[in-house]
């Protein structure tokens with residue numbers, strides 16, 4: 001770690017699995033009983049907004065009931081101690097990184113505890129439900145949707161992510177299957193920028209061959225070991 005200054009860490013559903021939040025592609029994964037095109041696309045929302053609002057209302061209450069696990073805690077310790085550049089880019093919509101105390105976190109696919117008004121474009125932290133179409137606290141219109149990046153929509157703050165990847169000396173991927181782009185392509189970008197690449201995952205991901213090193217096991221064990 002001595003010549004490492006700038007670190008980019010990508011996290012996926014696997015880092016929150018041991019906090020009781022379901023992953024997407026496991027046999028009991030979220031997408032199993034909710035076809036992704038129905039609940040995580042703008043077309044699905046237009047077709048059946050009530051179904052989508054219920055899906056995310058459920059996810060929101062699950063997030064509120066969950067607690068950070070040792071993997072989140074270890075990354076928060078690293079974030080506090082690291083005086084070089086560090087960015088935790090998460091695909092997760094939960095707030096467990098922040099609740100563990102991490103500050104340098106970027107939610108590229110949005111946040112479950114946030115509502116977005118499609119009329120006045122305001123965003124509001126939200127812990128209640130949206131299925132009953134509450135009015136937007138800013139403009140009063142009943143036009144709130146989950147502040148989530150759905151398939152076919154552009155992920156958030158991509159310019160900041162690419163800038164950090166271009167400066168990275170080390171890219172670490174934790175708990176992600178590497179099935180969804182553009183996140184699944186970050187390891188290539190980091191490698192081209194000359195970064196060392198490390199994967200910490202329960203099983204090899206679709207992009208494993210891009211990593212210099214892959215360590216297999218539960219995040220709650222692998223991440224504290226790597227940070228210490």
Ligand SMILES: CC(C)NC(=O)[C@H](Cc1c[nH]c2ccccc12)NC(=O)[C@H](CCCC/N=C(/NCCC(=O)O)S[C@H]1O[C@H](COP(=O)(O)OP(=O)(O)OC[C@H]2O[C@@H](n3cnc4c(N)ncnc43)[C@H](O)[C@@H]2O)[C@@H](O)[C@H]1O)NC(=O)OCc1ccccc1
Pocket residue numbers: 011012013014015017018023024025026029040091092093109148149150151152153154155174175176177178179180181182183200201202203204205217218219220
């Ligand atoms: C299916 C896939 C092929 N499709 C895509 O990638 C699409 C289309 C596409 C774009 N470019 C491409 C290139 C090639 C092919 C397709 C595409 N991408 C998009 O649509 C993206 C947007 C994608 C974002 C969609 N939203 C999500 N989430 C929010 C919703 C929600 O959360 O409900 S994606 C969602 O699924 C993905 C799930 O992946 P993981 O997090 O990895 O979870 P998964 O269950 O798959 O795996 C868990 C892993 O953890 C491991 N694990 C389990 N337990 C543990 C444990 N305990 N410890 C350690 N590891 C563990 C497991 O082994 C496993 O490997 C995450 O990104 C997650 O955020 N948008 C876009 O490209 O916009 C374009 C654009 C360009 C210009 C202008 C306008 C638009």
